[in-house]
Amino acid sequence: MNIAIATARGIAAAHKDVPGGLLPALHGIQDALGHVPADAVPAIADEFNLSRAEVHGVISYYHHFRATPAARHVIHICRAEACQAMGADALVAHARKHLGCELHGHSRDGEFTLEPAYCLGLCASSPALLMDDELHARVTPQAFDELVAVARSAA
Numbered sequence: 001m002n003i004a005i006a007t008a009r010g011i012a013a014a015h016k017d018v019p020g021g022l023l024p025a026l027h028g029i030q031d032a033l034g035h036v037p038a039d040a041v042p043a044i045a046d047e048f049n050l051s052r053a054e055v056h057g058v059i060s061y062y063h064h065f066r067a068t069p070a071a072r073h074v075i076h077i078c079r080a081e082a083c084q085a086m087g088a089d090a091l092v093a094h095a096r097k098h099l100g101c102e103l104h105g106h107s108r109d110g111e112f113t114l115e116p117a118y119c120l121g122l123c124a125s126s127p128a129l130l131m132d133d134e135l136h137a138r139v140t141p142q143a144f145d146e147l148v149a150v151a152r153s154a155a
C-alpha cells in the first residue's frame with residue numbers, strides 16, 4: 001500500500017467511530033497530504049463503511065477539498081456578500097487573467113492555486129484575500145499583482 005493511502009486510512013480509522021467523523025477525517029487527510037488523493041477514496045470508504053460514491057460525493061460537494069496537490073502558494077479570494085459589494089468579482093476576474101487560470105486551478109507557471117473563500121472575517125475591510133496563511137484587506141488589482149510578485153520572488 002502506498003504511504004498516502006496508508007496515511008488516509010489511518011486518519012479515517014481514527015475518526016470512523018465519531019458521529020459525523022467523515023468531514024474531520026477529510027480535513028485531516030488534506031492537512032496531512034495537501035489533498036485527498038482519488039486513490040485513497042476506497043480506503044476511506046472502507047473505514048467508514050460507505051460506498052466510494054458516497055465519499056466522492058462529499059469530497060466534490062465541498063470545494064475546500066482538493067483531489068490534486070495545491071501549488072506552492074494558495075490564494076483564496078473572498079466572494080461573500082461584503083466583498084462582492086466592494087468589487088470581489090472584478091478582483092477575481094483580474095486574478096484569473098493575471099494568473100492565467102480559473103478558480104480551483106493552477107497558474108500558468110504552476111506557482112499559485114486560486115480558490116474562492118466565503119468570508120475571511122475582514123468584511124469591514126473588503127475585498128479580502130488569504131495568501132497562504134496571511135490575510136490581506138482592501139485588495140486592489142494593483143495590490144494583488146504586488147502580492148503575487150512578492151510571493152513569486154520569495155525563496
Ligand code: FES
Nearest residue numbers: 078080083120122
Ligand atoms: S465577506 Fe469577505 S471577508 Fe467577510
